[in-house]
Amino acid sequence: MSAFVAPQTLQQALAVLVCTFQRYAKQEGNRFTLSRRELRExxxxxxxxxxxxxxxxxxxxxxxxxxxxxxxxxxxxxxYIRFVAVACTLSHEFFLDFPAALPRGQ
Ligand SMILES: [Ca+2]
Ligand SMILES: [Ca+2]
Structure with missing residues (x-):
């Protein structure tokens, strides 16, 4: 994997969400699903x-x-997408409380 570049647009962030799933899912067994080990990693x-x-x-x-x-x-x-939705909701609530902690583009 090449050096990680923080996504700057929603489109890039969506690509990261999809590619991350695919990268881990293909490590063992069914390449379209995450095993316990793949999910944990x-x-x-x-x-x-x-x-x-x-x-x-x-x-x-x-x-x-x-x-x-x-x-x-x-x-x-x-x-996985359902999990991402929950993680987004939690992040939303987290960043509402800490607006200064919002990640910014370089
Ligand atoms: Ca798999
Ligand atoms: Ca399942």
Whole structure:
């Protein structure tokens, strides 16, 4: 993967959301879905601020069961997007409280 460039537009951010899923989903097994291991690696690498959640095995399993709505033990793109929507909502609430912390383009 080339050096990461922070997305400056919504279109770029959408590409990042899609490409991130695809990059992790193809690591093992079904390349269109995230296994537990792929999901965990995606969270740890791409969402390090969720660190406390992943450390606790119970919390990870709970997240997995919430995301895996069709119960096939994998997280497909639809399920991933639902998670992204929740993460966006949480970020929205977080940045409402801390407007100074909004990431800015260079
Ligand atoms: Ca996979
Ligand atoms: Ca699933």
């Amino acid at each position: 995606l969270l740890e690498t791409e969402l390090p601020s969720l660190g406390n959640v992943q450390v606790k095995e119970g919390a990870f399993e709970e997240l997995m069961s919430i995301l895996d709505t069709n119960g096939d033990e994998e997280v497909d793109f639809q399920e």
